[in-house]
Amino acid sequence: MKLKPFLLAAIASLVPLSASVAQTPTIDYSQGLYKTAAPDWSKITWDTLPPVQQPGFLKIPKNLISVFGYDPSRSWIAGQKVDSVVMLGDADDAFKMSALSLKSIGTVALPTTGTTTKPTLKDFGLIQWQTPKTLVKAMPELSNLSLSEVPPLADLFSKNGAGLGSSTISQAIASNPQVANLTLDKIDLSKYSLDSIPGLDKTQLGKFKSWQQALVNQIPKLSQVPFDKMPQPISSDIGVVGIVSVVLGTAEKGDTRAGNDYFVSGSVVRGDRTLTVACPPGIECSYLEMGDFAGSQGSLYGKRWASGSSQLVLGGYGILAAVNGGKEPTGRLVYGSGFKVALTGVNESLGTADFGLFFRICARPPFQQKTCTPYFIGPVPWLPVSENDLVIVGTGR
Numbered sequence: 001m002k003l004k005p006f007l008l009a010a011i012a013s014l015v016p017l018s019a020s021v022a023q024t025p026t027i028d029y030s031q032g033l034y035k036t037a038a039p040d041w042s043k044i045t046w047d048t049l050p051p052v053q054q055p056g057f058l059k060i061p062k063n064l065i066s067v068f069g070y071d072p073s074r075s076w077i078a079g080q081k082v083d084s085v086v087m088l089g090d091a092d093d094a095f096k097m098s099a100l101s102l103k104s105i106g107t108v109a110l111p112t113t114g115t116t117t118k119p120t121l122k123d124f125g126l127i128q129w130q131t132p133k134t135l136v137k138a139m140p141e142l143s144n145l146s147l148s149e150v151p152p153l154a155d156l157f158s159k160n161g162a163g164l165g166s167s168t169i170s171q172a173i174a175s176n177p178q179v180a181n182l183t184l185d186k187i188d189l190s191k192y193s194l195d196s197i198p199g200l201d202k203t204q205l206g207k208f209k210s211w212q213q214a215l216v217n218q219i220p221k222l223s224q225v226p227f228d229k230m231p232q233p234i235s236s237d238i239g240v241v242g243i244v245s246v247v248l249g250t251a252e253k254g255d256t257r258a259g260n261d262y263f264v265s266g267s268v269v270r271g272d273r274t275l276t277v278a279c280p281p282g283i284e285c286s287y288l289e290m291g292d293f294a295g296s297q298g299s300l301y302g303k304r305w306a307s308g309s310s311q312l313v314l315g316g317y318g319i320l321a322a323v324n325g326g327k328e329p330t331g332r333l334v335y336g337s338g339f340k341v342a343l344t345g346v347n348e349s350l351g352t353a354d355f356g357l358f359f360r361i362c363a364r365p366p367f368q369q370k371t372c373t374p375y376f377i378g379p380v381p382w383l384p385v386s387e388n389d390l391v392i393v394g395t396g397r
Contacts, residue, residue, distance in 0.1 A: 023048065024383060029238055029390065031293065036390035037383055041236040045110060046083035046216050047223040049357070050381045054078055058323060058361060058373070068363045070210035082216075082359065082380055083223040088205065089212025090362050093272070093370065094338035096231035098206030102194060102220060108229040109221040121152060121196065122189035125218025126208050132156065132173050133180045134209040139199055143170035151196050155187045194220070212363065235336050240393045242290035242300040244385050249348035250286050250310065254279030258304065264290070264393055265306045265330040265343065268375060270317040272337035274396035277313045277330060279306050286310045286346050288353045290391065300393065306330050308342035308356070308379075318371025320361065328374030329358060334394035340375035341382060351387035356380055
């Protein structure tokens with residue numbers, strides 16, 4: 001297959017994050033004399049994540065859209081909320097959001113403080129590209145209902161010259177194949193409540209055509225679901241931790257004596273695991289050096305977490321690995337594959353280090369392996385650390 005090049009705004013370098021992460025819910029965690037502010041995943045949602053700090057876009061060639069079965073193209077600006085950038089298909093392996101229904105979302109979503117209006121079909125983003133035919137495929141129980149029992153479908157058929165009286169939906173589809181393939185965005189979806197399609201709230205998101213293309217914020221209340229309440233909850237255990245011994249700034253350079261085994265940061269490869277990568281010799285290499293509770297015999301003793309502002313590494317796999325020049329900031333998977341954690345800047349004089357989260361775009365073409373871009377959407381400001389704090393390292397998966 002001959003592929004056209006991807007169009008993408010590349011990230012040439014990272015700047016230390018200035019956005020505040022003061023609003024990120026945390027819990028105090030200590031081990032011996034050392035402590036850190038660990039994320040409180042019972043209160044962290046897509047909505048509470050700080051905004052993306054750098055703009056970007058991805059334009060997928062038409063021949064690949066047909067391979068994927070949907071269009072993962074998108075663009076975003078600096079300051080945009082993460083839930084308006086990430087699509088369901090990007091992080092389904094991490095959180096299994098496709099297994100959710102509107103009803104199950106409602107049972108675990110955190111309450112919002114703003115004024116809430118009852119959502120309409122227009123607010124349920126993936127409805128706009130459904131057709132009567134795909135809707136019945138997702139919800140077979142609709143086929144034996146009369147059109148009058150499903151007002152949005154009755155509206156679509158009547159507006160397109162199909163006067164069907166008391167026909168069942170399956171009869172209407174069979175006798176009007178052209179209308180059966182019209183998308184529901186041809187009618188005013190804002191006029192209809194979610195319960196205007198019986199059983200809609202109980203249907204898993206993954207049943208709908210091109211569900212992967214829906215942005216997180218296009219699914220009512222999904223942005224308010226805590227990450228530890230996802231069908232596949234985030235790895236919320238503190239897990240592997242090290243001690244921040246020292247942070248070293250941009251005057252540091254890669255050293256031939258410090259190979260891959262000296263680092264905990266690196267690339268994310270197929271299988272969604274971290275492959276450690278050393279800083280190239282002679283090239284700027286700002287980093288955080290760790291200590292271990294077991295002293296010099298510990299596995300983290302002397303290990304380095306290099307800054308993504310100093311080092312870009314190969315990332316992604318499959319067709320989409322070509323995006324962003326195939327590069328992502330060095331870092332590691334700390335809380336699973338939903339996002340990569342990167343060191344984004346250090347202040348050597350203050351002994352502090354900033355972190356950021358990076359997201360990626362993934363697709364799983366029918367009968368093919370999953371393909372993902374490098375982790376390049378970000379940074380999203382994350383919890384900083386200081387020398388003599390604990391730093392959460394995780395397992396790298």
